[in-house]
Amino acid sequence: MPYYARIGSLTGYPELVERLGGDPWDLLSQVCILPRQFTDPDLMIPYKQIAELLEMTATQLQLPYFGAQLGQEQGLATLGLIGAYIVQKPTLLQALECGAKYAQRHAQGVNLTLGAPSADQCELAVNLQINHHQQYTQICLLTLSLILSVLKDMLGAHWQPHHIGFKQHLPLAAKLALEQLLGCPVQGSCRKDSIVFNADILSQPPLQQANLLAEIVESQFQGFQLQQHVDYVVLTRHAINMLLPTGDCSKESIAKSLDLHPKKLERLLSEQHTSYRDLLEQVRKDVAQQVLTSQRPNLTNLALNLGYSEFSAFSRSFKSWFGMSPTHYLQTINNSKK
Structure with missing residues (x-):
């Protein structure tokens, strides 16, 4: 099956390639990625x-660990508003659990699993469906390097894991090069692609970054300035869209991701003649229509991804939006294409 990923996965790519002496826009054109697509980090493009x-x-620049270099340019802000959301969790464990739930929103077919290889260690394992046959070394390097950057954002720049493990065999020269680049021990020929660290950090609260939200807004919404006239309707719609599949899209969670008190969020939205509840319904309606028009989804899964606890509640909302059930809507679309 085809997988899609946010173009935000390439945050920092043009700048890094230019610094390394390459032509990023020529390389992007060769895989049919257009410069204008970078204006919307949440745009989903084929992961391939x-x-x-x-x-x-990596081949053109003769840099076998380019993916790892790119990951070191990224961090919590790369994840968009979900990054601002997970760092608000009380403990690192809860932040990682939220991040694992969100992974499919950043890149489809990415599965993160938190395990315990020993009594005092934890292992955050990464399984990339797109790399099932181990044909894309760089995407694996990027993913593990990005996760390392995110962990350092939440634990401090001087923190390092016990080691990073790669499935692929790493000759000594490769192992040393990656250790220098990532700043931590590296092991090859492992059972999983993973990051192993001391379990005691799971109870620590993530560090709060003062400028994180400003950095996200600047990269996600070009032209917005936190100190000036921010369109909180646009920001709130975006946050709802990002948090819906996590199952934690309450007004309180949305406000927290925007670094606002819930009452202040409602006041700001009221000044623009709307509310959190109105925007939640709009986003649900828009996403439902988009998905049903372009895909053939499992309707129960769609309902859950839209934040409904059961299909019947989704069906009632859908009828109020479009005057028919989602099943009837799908049949109408199918009949129109015959």
């Missing part, structure tokens, strides 16, 4: 395009 771009870039 990103994987092939990274492999081609």
Whole structure:
């Protein structure tokens, strides 16, 4: 099946390639990624395009660990508003659990599993469906490097894991090069691609970054300035869209991701003649229509991803939006294409 990923996965790519002496826009054009697509970090593009771009870039620049270098340019802000949301969790464990739930929103076919290889250690394992045959080395390097950057954002720049493990065999020279680049021990020929760290950090609260939200807004919404006239309707719609599949899309969670008190969020929305509840319904309606028009989804899964606890509640909302059930809506679309 085809997988899609946010183009935000390539945050920092043009700047890094230019610093390394390459032409990023020529490389991007070779895999049919357009410059204007970078204006919307949440745009979903074929994951294969990103994987092939990274492999081609590594070859052209003669940098076998380019993916790991790109991951070191990224961090919590790369995840968009979900990054601002997970860092608000009381403990690192809860932040990682939320991040694992969100992973599919950043890149489809990415599964994160938190396990315990020993009594005092934890292992955050990464399984990339797109790399099932181990054909995309760079996407694996990027993913593990990004996760390392996110962990350092939440634990401090001087923190390092016990080691990072790669499934692939790493000759000594490769192992040393990656250790220098990532700043921590590296092991090859492991059972999983993973990051192993001391379990005691799971109870620590994530560090709060003063400028995180400003950085996210600047990259996600070009032209917005936190100190000036921010369109909180746009920001709130975006936050709802990002948090719906996590199952935690309450007004309180949305406000927290925007670094606002819930009452202040409602006041700001009221000044623009809307409310959290109105925007939640609008986003649900728009997403439902988009998904049903372009895909053939499992309706129960769609309902859950839209934040409904059961299909019947979704069906009632859908009828109020479109005057028919989602099942009837799908049949109408199918009949129109015959």
